[in-house]
Amino acid sequence: MLQCDWSERTTTVPGRDGRIGGIPTLSPTSMSGPLAGLKILDFSTLLPGPFATLALADLGADVIRIEAPNRPDPVRRLSPQRHGVSAAHAWINRNKRSLALDLKQPESIDIVRKLIATHDIVVEQFRPGVMARLGLGYEQLREIHPALIYCSITGYGQDGPYRDRAGHDINYLSIAGTASYCGRGAPAPSSIQVADIAGGSLHAALAMLAAVAHRYRTGAGQSIDVSMTDAAFSLNALSGAAYLAGARAPRPESERLNGGSFYDYYATSDGRHFSVGSLEPQFLQAFCSAMGHPEWVTLAVTDMTALKQQIGAAFVRRTFAEWCDVFAKVDCCVEPVLTLEEAATHPHMRARGLVVDVPVAGMAGSLPQIAHPVRYSATPPQYRHTGEALGQQSRDILASLGYDDTQVQKLADAGVTTLTEA
Incomplete structure (x- = not known):
C-alpha cells in the first residue's frame, strides 16, 4: 500500500517566509495507517498532549516522545505497575x-x-514562553523548518491575563462556566478529565490534522494555540447557544439534560442506578409502559416534579438485576449504570473490540488496553507496542542523526540522555 509520507513535503526549496511552493509528494513507508509517514516530536506530559498523540500514533504517525532523564513524566509512577511499567503510561504512550x-x-x-529538520509536528505543553527560553519556540524552529506545525497545549492559552496561571481540569471547567450547572445543587467533580481530554487532547488532534491539510494544499506550516479553558467553554454547546441568544443562564438541575427533567439517574433497591433518557415521545411511551405506568406520559407535560418523584419511587422497589431483565427487552433509551469492570466485559464492548492485547515494549508478553475507539474500513489502527521505558530508543534515534556509539555514551555520561536497552 502506498501511504503519504508527510515529511516529503514539496519539490522546491523552503523559503524564509515559512511558505513552501509546490505540491507534497508521495513515497512508500513501512508504517501502516492513514497517518503513516507523519513524524511528530512530543514534549508533553501527563494527559492532554499524550492522549492527543496516542490517537495519532495508533493511526500510523511516528511519534518520538521526549522526556527529561531526571524529571520523567509523573504518569510513569502511577499504580498499578505491570511488567515493571505503569499501566497508565503503557497505554497513553502506546506506539510511541x-x-x-x-x-x-x-x-x-x-x-x-537536528530532529526538527525531518519532522512535521511539535507538540508541547509547557507554560507560555518556556520553549522559547530554551531556544525551541515556534519562531526559532520555523527558521530551520518553515513548514513546521507547532501545537502548544496550555490551560489558558498563549495570551490573555491568565496565560501564566497554573491550573487543572477542575479549574478549567470552573472558569469555562461548565461546572456551574453540573451536579445536585452544587458542582460535582467529574469521573473523567473533560477539559483535559475533550478540551485539550481532542481539539489538539483535530487542529494538528487541519494544519496538515492546510500545509498539504499550501506548503505553509503554522503555530496552533490550544487552550483547554477555551475548548471547555465551547463544550457549553446547547446551553451556551441558548444563553447567548438571550435565555437565562443555566443552573444545576434547571435544564432538560442536567436533571431539570426526568432525563436522569434513578436508584434501585440495592443501591445501583439506571439512566433514563426517554425524551422522544415514542421512547417515553415505551418507558412508561415498561414501568407499568402508561399514565406518566401526561405527567411529562403537566408536572415534571411529580413524574420524577414517581419514577424514583418505582425504581427503588426492585433490584438492579430485576430492572436489567425488564429493560433488556425494551428499546426506550434506558440503560443500567455499569461499573468499569462490567463495562469492560459487556457483550457490546467485546463485540466492538474495545479491549485489545498489546505487545509489551522490549519484552515478551502483552497487556490488555483500551483500544482506539474509531473503526476504519481501509486503514485500521495498529497496536505495535505499549509505552516504552524512558530512553528506550535514545541510542537508535541518536544514531539516526549521525552520533556514533562513543558520542552517544558521552552524552549519557553527561546526563544529556538516558540509555535504556530493550
Missing part, C-alpha cells in the same frame, strides 16, 4: 518511541534542532 533528553543542556537543544 522514547528519547530521553535534558532540555536544560545545550547538547539536547542541538539534538532537537
Whole structure:
C-alpha cells in the first residue's frame, strides 16, 4: 500500500517566509495507517498532549516522545505497575518511541534542532514562553523548518491575563462556566478529565490534522494555540447557544439534560442506578409502559416534579438485576449504570473490540488496553507496542542523526540522555 509520507513535503526549496511552493509528494513507508509517514516530536506530559498523540500514533504517525532523564513524566509512577511499567503510561504512550533528553543542556537543544529538520509536528505543553527560553519556540524552529506545525497545549492559552496561571481540569471547567450547572445543587467533580481530554487532547488532534491539510494544499506550516479553558467553554454547546441568544443562564438541575427533567439517574433497591433518557415521545411511551405506568406520559407535560418523584419511587422497589431483565427487552433509551469492570466485559464492548492485547515494549508478553475507539474500513489502527521505558530508543534515534556509539555514551555520561536497552 502506498501511504503519504508527510515529511516529503514539496519539490522546491523552503523559503524564509515559512511558505513552501509546490505540491507534497508521495513515497512508500513501512508504517501502516492513514497517518503513516507523519513524524511528530512530543514534549508533553501527563494527559492532554499524550492522549492527543496516542490517537495519532495508533493511526500510523511516528511519534518520538521526549522526556527529561531526571524529571520523567509523573504518569510513569502511577499504580498499578505491570511488567515493571505503569499501566497508565503503557497505554497513553502506546506506539510511541522514547528519547530521553535534558532540555536544560545545550547538547539536547542541538539534538532537537537536528530532529526538527525531518519532522512535521511539535507538540508541547509547557507554560507560555518556556520553549522559547530554551531556544525551541515556534519562531526559532520555523527558521530551520518553515513548514513546521507547532501545537502548544496550555490551560489558558498563549495570551490573555491568565496565560501564566497554573491550573487543572477542575479549574478549567470552573472558569469555562461548565461546572456551574453540573451536579445536585452544587458542582460535582467529574469521573473523567473533560477539559483535559475533550478540551485539550481532542481539539489538539483535530487542529494538528487541519494544519496538515492546510500545509498539504499550501506548503505553509503554522503555530496552533490550544487552550483547554477555551475548548471547555465551547463544550457549553446547547446551553451556551441558548444563553447567548438571550435565555437565562443555566443552573444545576434547571435544564432538560442536567436533571431539570426526568432525563436522569434513578436508584434501585440495592443501591445501583439506571439512566433514563426517554425524551422522544415514542421512547417515553415505551418507558412508561415498561414501568407499568402508561399514565406518566401526561405527567411529562403537566408536572415534571411529580413524574420524577414517581419514577424514583418505582425504581427503588426492585433490584438492579430485576430492572436489567425488564429493560433488556425494551428499546426506550434506558440503560443500567455499569461499573468499569462490567463495562469492560459487556457483550457490546467485546463485540466492538474495545479491549485489545498489546505487545509489551522490549519484552515478551502483552497487556490488555483500551483500544482506539474509531473503526476504519481501509486503514485500521495498529497496536505495535505499549509505552516504552524512558530512553528506550535514545541510542537508535541518536544514531539516526549521525552520533556514533562513543558520542552517544558521552552524552549519557553527561546526563544529556538516558540509555535504556530493550
